[in-house]
Amino acid sequence: MGYISIQINKAKGSADTGASDHIERKTTPKNADPTRTHLNRELVQFPNGVADRTEAISHRIRTAGIKRKITPDQVRAIRIVLSGTHEDMIRVQDEGRLDEWCGDNLQWLYCTFGKENTVSAVLHMDEHTPHIHVTVVPIVTGERRKARRKQAEGRRTYRKKSNAVRLCADDLLTREKLVAYHDSYAATMAKYGLQRGIRGSEARHTTTAQYYRDLKRQTGELEANVRQLQTEQQQAERQLDEVRKEIKSEKLEAVKTEAKTALVARVGSILGSGKLKELEADNRTLQGEVAARDESIELLLQQIERQREEHQWQLMELQTKYRREMSDKEAEHQKEVSFLKSIIQKAKKWFPLFQELVYMEKFCLKVGFNERQTATLISGKPLFYEGELYSEEHRRKFTTERAGFQVVKDPKDRSKLALAINGQPIGEWFKEQFDKLFSSIRRTIIPPRKDKGIML
Helix, strand or coil: CEEEEEEEEECCCCCCHHHHHHHCCCCCCCCCCHHHHHHCEECCCCCCCCCCHHHHHHHHHHHCCCCCCCCCCCCCCEEEEEEECHHHHHHHHHCCCHHHHHHHHHHHHHHHHCCCCEEEEEEECCCCCCEEEEEECCEEECCCHHHHHHHHCCCCCCCCCCCCEEECCCCCCCHHHHHHHHHHHHHHHHHHCEECCCCCCCCCCCCHHHHHHHHHHHHHHHHHHHHHHHHHHHHHHHHHHHHHHHHHHHHHHHHHHHHHHHHHHHHHHHHCCCHHHHHHHHHHHHHHHHHHHHHHHHHHHHHHHHHHHHHHHHHHHHHHHHHHHHHHHHHHHHHHHHHHHHHHHHHHHHCCCHHHHHHHHHHHHHHCCCHHHHHHHHCCCCEEEEEEEEECCCCEEEEEEEEEEEEEECCCCCCCEEEEECCEEHHHHHHHHHHHHHHHHHHHHCCCCCCCCCCC
């Protein structure tokens, strides 16, 4: 009989983008099988006009009738992962009871947290064990725990309406309620052969930082074990080569002994020597020793072969574990990259000139300003500069006297930025400087023509 698996965590940030990308497979983790992703399915239907998990969270909060202002640090959603022991979940799937299992999970969620608050439930079938990712918006009613505690202590406080709608994750995640969730979920899953874990177990979740420290240490130990196994394998191969050489030598000696025995027997039969019986006894003793040696060599070969197979199996097991842990680490890294990309996309959306400022920074550095001068220009402040400026279009530098520079909106396209010198776009200034240079070079190369007059 296996165990239930229920993980409950507060969502991060106001949008919980990283979790949404994982749940909705906007990014595919390396521990997922892309050929089975089409088996994943959303178990909760979104309201009209709601397209994904993020919008579903916002829609529930917006339509719940909350009167009090929601602060940025409030938890807007609770993440729950429901599953069971791998072997039991595969058995439920093989028995064709997976849909029934999903339905019972939804009924437990509705009864525990409310149907309206359960805004998303996604079944994942493309990872190692089938499981459900649930999103619950913590909408509660009644007095706050702090107000009830003050009243119990006899302290006077302003009492709000007892049926006021509030957003409060702490009310749903008290120690007593977490224990009750495990108890009630285990009772619901008992029909599938899943039971509750040991109450009061000392097992604790490992923090992410501690996990990576342990992973790094274990990786070093695995690499050391692999090197040790490789060394032992090389030693076993050398020992096997030596044994083979000894076997070849022993067989050669046996052939020589048999030849000598045959020769002595032949001589004895001719000469009738009494030495023949003694030689035959010595020969039998020698053959017994050779047979015993052959048997010990055979046993040694079998032992070496078993040791090699055991070492090979251990090496494969260590390599598999190492690849799996590195895959998990890569998946976590991929989540962080996805989160950073989402931040950049939001920055572009919230600050329309964000991308233009990035381009302008590169342009200023390429023209010839240092980082401090570039920072001044990017902040929108004027800068006075005297020296050389590089034009990528003309592939040369132009010298300017003390002039005023400033980043302004492009007069031709207000959605873009331009670098101005004394109020003039720098592109036009570069063109004027190049035309002046070209004209001076032309006057130097082509001298003025002299009129020779008209001859009569």
